[in-house]
Amino acid sequence: MSLHDPFDPNAAMSGCSCGRHASQTQHDIAAGAGVIDALNSRVIQTTVMRALFPKDAERRKFLSAVGASTAWAAISSLIPFGTLEAMAQEKGSLEKKDLKIGFIPITCASPLVMADPLGFYKKQGLNVTVIKTAGWALIRDKVINKEYDASHMLAPMPIAMSMGVGSNPMPINVATIQNINGQAITLHVKHKDKRDPKMWKGFKFAVPFEYSMHNFLLRYYVAEHGLDPDKDIQIRVVPPPEMVANLRAGNLDGYLGPDPFNQRAVFDEVGFIHILSKEIWDGHPCCSFGAPTAFVKENPNTFAALYRAVLTAAAMARDPKNRPIMAEVLAPANYLNQPKAVLEQVLTGKFADGLGNVRTVADRVDFDPFPWYSMAVWILTQMKRWGYIKGDVRYKDIAEQVYLVTDARKHMAEVGLAAPKENFRKIFVMGKEFDPAKPEPYLNSFAMKRT
Amino acid sequence: MKSESIKAALLSVIIFLTFIGAWYIATLPRDNGPVSTADAEYAALMGKGAEKSGGFPAPGKVGQAFVEHLADPFYDKGPNDKGIGIQLAHSLGRVGLGFLLATLVAIPVGFAIGMSPLLFKAFNPFIQVLKPISPLAWMPLALYSLKDSSVSGIFVIFICSVWPMLINTAFGVASVRRDWINVARTLEVRPLRKAFLVILPAAAPTILTGMRISMGIAWLVIVAAEMLVGGTGIGYFVWNEWNNLALPNVIFAVVMIGVVGMLLDLAFGSLQKLVTYRE
Numbered sequence: 001m002s003l004h005d006p007f008d009p010n011a012a013m014s015g016c017s018c019g020r021h022a023s024q025t026q027h028d029i030a031a032g033a034g035v036i037d038a039l040n041s042r043v044i045q046t047t048v049m050r051a052l053f054p055k056d057a058e059r060r061k062f063l064s065a066v067g068a069s070t071a072w073a074a075i076s077s078l079i080p081f082g083t084l085e086a087m088a089q090e091k092g093s094l095e096k097k098d099l100k101i102g103f104i105p106i107t108c109a110s111p112l113v114m115a116d117p118l119g120f121y122k123k124q125g126l127n128v129t130v131i132k133t134a135g136w137a138l139i140r141d142k143v144i145n146k147e148y149d150a151s152h153m154l155a156p157m158p159i160a161m162s163m164g165v166g167s168n169p170m171p172i173n174v175a176t177i178q179n180i181n182g183q184a185i186t187l188h189v190k191h192k193d194k195r196d197p198k199m200w201k202g203f204k205f206a207v208p209f210e211y212s213m214h215n216f217l218l219r220y221y222v223a224e225h226g227l228d229p230d231k232d233i234q235i236r237v238v239p240p241p242e243m244v245a246n247l248r249a250g251n252l253d254g255y256l257g258p259d260p261f262n263q264r265a266v267f268d269e270v271g272f273i274h275i276l277s278k279e280i281w282d283g284h285p286c287c288s289f290g291a292p293t294a295f296v297k298e299n300p301n302t303f304a305a306l307y308r309a310v311l312t313a314a315a316m317a318r319d320p321k322n323r324p325i326m327a328e329v330l331a332p333a334n335y336l337n338q339p340k341a342v343l344e345q346v347l348t349g350k351f352a353d354g355l356g357n358v359r360t361v362a363d364r365v366d367f368d369p370f371p372w373y374s375m376a377v378w379i380l381t382q383m384k385r386w387g388y389i390k391g392d393v394r395y396k397d398i399a400e401q402v403y404l405v406t407d408a409r410k411h412m413a414e415v416g417l418a419a420p421k422e423n424f425r426k427i428f429v430m431g432k433e434f435d436p437a438k439p440e441p442y443l444n445s446f447a448m449k450r451t
Numbered sequence: 452m453k454s455e456s457i458k459a460a461l462l463s464v465i466i467f468l469t470f471i472g473a474w475y476i477a478t479l480p481r482d483n484g485p486v487s488t489a490d491a492e493y494a495a496l497m498g499k500g501a502e503k504s505g506g507f508p509a510p511g512k513v514g515q516a517f518v519e520h521l522a523d524p525f526y527d528k529g530p531n532d533k534g535i536g537i538q539l540a541h542s543l544g545r546v547g548l549g550f551l552l553a554t555l556v557a558i559p560v561g562f563a564i565g566m567s568p569l570l571f572k573a574f575n576p577f578i579q580v581l582k583p584i585s586p587l588a589w590m591p592l593a594l595y596s597l598k599d600s601s602v603s604g605i606f607v608i609f610i611c612s613v614w615p616m617l618i619n620t621a622f623g624v625a626s627v628r629r630d631w632i633n634v635a636r637t638l639e640v641r642p643l644r645k646a647f648l649v650i651l652p653a654a655a656p657t658i659l660t661g662m663r664i665s666m667g668i669a670w671l672v673i674v675a676a677e678m679l680v681g682g683t684g685i686g687y688f689v690w691n692e693w694n695n696l697a698l699p700n701v702i703f704a705v706v707m708i709g710v711v712g713m714l715l716d717l718a719f720g721s722l723q724k725l726v727t728y729r730e
Contacts, residue, residue, distance in 0.1 A: 105694060116529075132531040134679060134690060138600075145598040241694035248696075267498055268696060334532035337695045341498050352496035 049075075094125055095299040096149070099306070102133045102142055103152040104208075105336045106240050106258040107346050108179045108287035110326060111313035111367055112152055113336070117329050120312045124305035132335075135239035136209035143292060144170050150291035150306060152178065156379045158290045158402050160211040165389055171293035174371050174403045175307055176314065178287040182346070182365030183214060183277035184262040185221070187254035188247055189270060192355065197225035206238035206246065206255035216382040217280050218256040223448045224430055229386070247271050258286065259346040259365060260338050265354070267342050272354025276364060281429040283368075285375045296404075307411040310369070315417050317367035323347040369417070371408050373399040374424045374436035381434075381443045387450035395439045471510050478509040508699045516699035517706075531691070533683065535704070539711060541683040545601075545676075546669045549608025553665060557613045558658065561620025562646065565654070571621060582614040586672040590679055600680045604673070611672045612665035619661025623654030655726035663719035670712045685711075 052075070053059035063071055099121075103109040113130055115121050121128040131148070133139050140161060142148045158172035187194070194200065200222065207214040219229040227233055238246055243261045246252045248270045255261075256277070265271030277284060289310050296303050316322050327343035330336045336343065345351035349364040376399035383389045405423050412419040427434040434442050443449065524536030564570045586607045593603035627650050635645045677686025685708055692700040 129530050131682065132691070138594075138680070141594050142600060145594075145600075147600060241690075244696060245693060264696075269497070332528070332532065333691065333695075334529035337532075337691060339498070339695075341496075345496060350496075352493050356490065356493060358493050358496060 093301045094305060096302045097125065097127050099126055099128045099149045099302070100147065101128055101130050101150050101152070102139050102148040103130055104136065104139065104240055104258075105132055105338075106287075107260050107330070107336070107343065107365060108182055108258050109152045109336075110330060110347075111176075111178055111317050111369070112289055112310050114317070114326060114329050115309045115313040117335070118313065118316075120309040121306075123312075124309045126302070126305055126309065128306075128309075130335075134241075136212070140167055143172070143290075144168065146292075149295055150175075150289065150303075153288050153290040154209055154212040154214075155285040155288045155375065156211040156213065156216070156383070157209070158288060159376060159379055159398060160383070160388070162293075162402050163389065163398065165383070166211060172290050172402065173293050173296050174288045174290050174376075175303070176289045176310055176369035176408055177285045177371050177375070178289055178314075178367065178369070180283050180285055180366050180368050181276070181278040181363060182259050182286055183217070183256060184259065185218070185254060185256050185274040185277070186243075186247070186262045186265045186271040187274045188250070188252070189272060189354070191253060192272060195274065197222055197227060200227060200253075201232050202234075203253040204234045204236060204251070206236050206243055206252050206257065208240045208243075208257060209237055210388070211383075213277075213284055213286050213379075214256045214258070216379065216386070217277055217284065219386055220382065220429060221256075221280055223446070228448060244268060244270065260336065260342045263342045263346050263351060264338065266352055267339065267345075269354075273351075276361060278361070278363065281427065282363075283366075283427075284429075285371075288371065304411065307407065308415055311411055311415045311417060314367045314369040315415055318417075320348070320362065369408065369412065370419055371403040371405055372420075372423065372425060373403055373405060374427055374434075376403050377424075377436045377439050378427055378429075378434055381439045384451060385443055385446060385449045390451075393439075395436075474510050478507050508702070513699045513702045516703045520700070520703055535685075535688065535707060538683060538685045538688045539707065542673050542677065542685045543711070545604050545684065546608055546666075546673050549605045550612050550666060550669050552605070552609045553613040553616060553669075554662065556609075557616035557661075557665075558620050561617045561658075561661075562624055562650075564617070565621040565624025566646075566650075568625075571625065578614060578618060581610075582618075584610075586611045587675055587679065590676065594680075600682065604676045604680050607676050608669045608672055612669040615664040615668065616658070616661040619664070620654065620658045623657025623661075624650055626657075627653040652726070652728070656723060656728070659719065659723040659726055663716065663723060666715050666719055667712065670708075670715055674708055 049059060053062060066074070101112060103113055116128060116130045133142065136154060136157065139148070139151055139153060140157065143151050143153075144161075144167060153172070153174075155174070155177065158174045160166050161170050161172045163169065205218060207218055209215070215235065218235065222229050222233060229235060236252070238252070238255070240258050240261050243252070243255050243257045244264050247255065247265055248268070254271070254274070262271075262273055266273060277286075291303065291306075317326060324344060324347070327340050327347050331338055331340040331343055346365060349361045351359055351361075351364070353359050373396070377395045380389070380393055380395050380398060384393055409419040424436040427436070443451070520535045524534045526534040527537060564574050589607050589610055590603065593606045594600060597603050597606060631649055631653060632645070635649045640649070673684065674686040674689065677684035678690040680687075685704060689701055689704045692698075692704065
C-alpha cells in the first residue's frame, strides 16, 4: 500500500512516491498494488482532501495546526466516507454489470427468471437481461458463442458440453440446480386406456433435448418396463414450448416434458398426466444454472453476485406460501407467457390430472439448489448406458470439475439456506439403489444397455 | 373502366364478408352439457367457464386481438414482450440490412456476368445449385460459423435474396439491344459511361423485377428465421404466441405479415414503373 495518507502533513500529494507517474493512483496501478478496498478508501479520502484544499501547502498547514485526528473527525462529520467507500467498492469489484442470461419458458427456470421482476439481480448491483430462447440447442449455441454470459441449462448439458459430446468442447460450470422434480409423462387423451407402458410399442415420444434428464428418465422408465427406447418407441427432440401444439396435432403420443406444458396439455384437454417424474426418482435434478468456466474465472465477483441473486430467488421459491405469488410474477408474456391458473397448479401441487381426479402433491416441483456430485455421476452412468459416451469415464473427476458444490455451499450460507455437509448421497430410481461410489457396477447391473 | 373497379371492390367486400360469416358459423360455441357440481373443484382447475384456447378462435376474439395490439403498438414490457410496431420494425430492419447487402453484391456481380458470356457460363452452375437452398437449411451453418444469432439472421436474408437479383441483373444486362451498344461503340463512348448511361437504364426494369422478387423472398424468410433464432421480430412474436397457444394473436400476426409484405411489394412496384420505358 503505497498511496500516501492524505492526513499526513509531511506527505506531498501531487505526483507519486517514485516520481515517475502523474499521480499516486497511477503509480499504484502501474506497480500493480493490490488490496483494492484499502486503496479505494485512500483514493476517496485523497480526492476529498484535494477538493477541500486545492493547494497542498494549505492542507499541510491546516493539518499541522489542528492535528490529523481532529481534522479527520471534522471532515468525516461533513462527508460520509463510509457510504462513498461502499459505493466505490461495489463499482470496483463487479467485473461486469450488464449481463445476458438465456432461459426456456418453463417453470424450471423460475428462480433465475423471478430474480428479474423481484429485483434480486439489481440488489446485487447487476443489470441482467433475461432472454427467452426458442430451444435448448440454441441455448447451447448462444452460450458457446458468448451471446449469453450465463444461462438456464438442463442438468446434463454442462456435462455434455464440457466433455464435447454433441458440440465442440467448452468447459461449463453448474452453479446451482434450478429445480428438482417438476416434470411428468403426459399422454394424448386418446391413450387413456393404455396406462401400462408395455402397451406403448410404436409410440412417438418427445423430450426437450438429447442431453436432458427427460431423455434419461424416459429411457430408464420404459426400459424398466421391458421396452427398448431405441427400437420399441420413437424418442424425438421437441422444444418444450412446442410440445402441446404437437400433441394436439397428433404428431406425438406423449412426452416426458417440463411443466407447465404437462399441466397445459391437461388444461387444453389434449392430454393427461400419466405419472409425475418424482414417481420415477424423487428429488431428481432437472435444470441447472450454468456459466462457462472462462466467465467464472474472469468475473469472480460478478459470478458471486449472480450466485447470491439466484439463490435468494431459490430460497423464496422453496417456501410453499410464496408459490401463488410466483405464479403471478411468472405468468406475463415477458416471462413464461402462460395462464396463471396453469402455473398455479404446477407450483402449488394441487392439480387436475386430466383423468377426472384432483391430486395434491406438495413437492410436485421444488427448487433445492444444491448441486450434488452424485447427480452428475448418475447422469454420466446413463449417458454411457445409452451410448452417448463410450470407453472409460472418470465419473468423479468430471462431476467435481463441472458441478460447483463448494461454491454453492458457501453462497447458500450467505443467503441463509441450509446446505448439506456431504457431496455425495445415495439415490433411488424406481426403487433401485444407486451408490455414487460404484458407478460401473451400477451400470453393469442393467440388462438393457448399449455398452 | 371505372365501373369495373367499383364492381371489383364490391366483390372483394362480399368475398370478405362471406369468409367472416362462414368462419363465425364454424366457430359457434357448442354446448358441452352441464357440469355436475360433484366435480366442481376439478372443473375449476380445468378452467371451465374461464377463457381459454379450446378450438379455433371465433372472429370476434381475433378482432379483439387486432384492437388490443393496434391500440398500443409500441409498448415495451421487457426484452421478451414488445408491441407489434417494435417487432415489425426489428424485422424490417433485418430485412433491410440483408437486402441492402444482397443488392451491393448482386448488382455489380450480375453486371459483370451479364457483360461477359464466359463469366456467365462459368458462374451458372454455382448459381443454379445455391439458388434453391431453403433459408432454414443455412441457419445451423450460419449460427455455427458466424457465432452470432442476429448476424446469422441477416446472413440468411442476404443469401436467399441475392440469387434472383443476380440472375435478373445478368439477364437484363445481357439482353440489352445490340443496336444501342453498337451506337455507343460508334460514338466511342468510354466503357464506364456506357455501363451507366446505356446499359443500366436499359436493364433497369429487369433488375428491379429481380429486386422485387428478392424482397418478397426476404420477407418470407425473416419470419421463419426469427421463429428459429428468437429474441425480437414478428417471427418471434408468432412463436411466442404459439407457445401460449394464443391463436387470435397468431392470426393477427399472420395478417400483419401479409399487409407489410404487400406494402413492400407495392413500393417496389411503383419503383419499377419509374424506370420502365417504351421502345
